[in-house]
């Protein structure tokens with residue numbers, strides 16, 4: 001399905017039917033969306049309402065086609081409505097949607113995850129990344145008997161109260177990195193340091209000796225834009241956490257099975273004490289997990305005193321979607337092949353930015369990528385926030401007008417799927433030519 005032909009840059013980003021439907025949505029749903037990042041306020045427009053997805057493409061209610069690099073914010077490693085994922089979901093649904101009782105299929109998924117992730121001997125399924133990080137931090141506090149946690153500015157770990165402190169993603173997009181409604185007493189237990197700054201992490205640990213339960217980090221940050229760890233940073237965090245008796249938690253909700261089979265920890269060879277997973281392991285259905293060594297996981301109820309629960313956790317239909325997705329990703333050299341194909345897109349974007357004289361930085365890790373309108377590689381949130389927002393806005397608006405669907409926020413990553421083809425890369429680069437010209441004119 002090819003994207004719609006080039007359209008003139010329109011002031012309206014969405015069509016008449018979408019606008020009408022969005023107006024109705026706003027009457028019944030706050031902001032018209034069930035998650036703030038889906039609103040396009042930062043872009044100065046209204047989002048198209050999506051009618052269906054097909055492979056690497058979205059089709060909106062006005063029949064407009066887009067090549068999709070958001071892919072539901074990461075879960076769709078094999079694009080929309082992949083026949084093998086749909087078949088697995090349909091087959092599972094025929095047996096019933098939920099039992100609230102153990103099934104062998106959850107064990108099958110747990111075995112795939114623990115065999116793939118070097119840091120995990122056991123996993124507990126939950127329904128969202130927020131639940132995974134919230135539960136992992138409660139478990140870290142139970143395991144250490146300590147209260148404080150450390151996170152990095154611009155990292156986003158879901159919307160649990162104590163994590164909405166200097167948060168990235170939608171919280172940064174709409175200027176609420178410290179959300180209203182979070183009691184100071186909760187936020188005070190969360191210490192914040194800049195990403196990629198080992199000295200700052202060491203100083204905070206020293207200033208709060210024997211009080212820090214865990215460091216939680218996105219091993220590749222995807223919620224302040226796409227920001228990779230500088231050489232040695234994650235290894236330094238491993239050393240510091242160990243020396244200070246704190247647990248190291250890798251929030252791999254986004255990077256897990258996006259950057260490598262077994263997550264970024266398999267790629268960087270740094271072993272966290274706990275890992276959080278989501279997105280890809282549900283293949284588009286609500287499924288997430290957290291896991292670690294048995295010595296820590298055995299503290300969880302019903303075996304131990306740390307409580308965590310969920311009506312639909314390990315839901316058989318979501319588990320079926322996750323297993324089918326991971327089976328496809330387990331193919332030999334899957335991530336190397338996809339990273340090579342994605343690199344051709346990113347190198348093409350960098351070449352066109354240079355042709356238009358626009359400072360542009362882009363990066364790739366597995367099937368995850370991102371870019372900044374900045375002169376140098378971005379290493380933390382302050383640098384991400386200082387990138388050229390007007391150029392980003394001009395670029396993104398033209399890309400949408402030309403049928404290329406990218407995150408409507410500069411504080412997000414982009415994604416690739418195994419069903420994107422060279423024809424989609426060609427169409428994306430043709431649109432980028434026009435989009436960089438618009439950015440250069442700012």
Ligand code: KE4
Pocket residue numbers: 035036037038073127128129130131133156157158159169170218222223251252253254255278279288412413
């Ligand atoms: P969920 O609760 O949205 O399933 O996961 C929270 C979460 C945790 N950790 C990381 C690293 C994440 O990226 C996320 C969620 N990511 C955002 C997009 N950057 C989800 C999109 C949204 O908020 O609607």
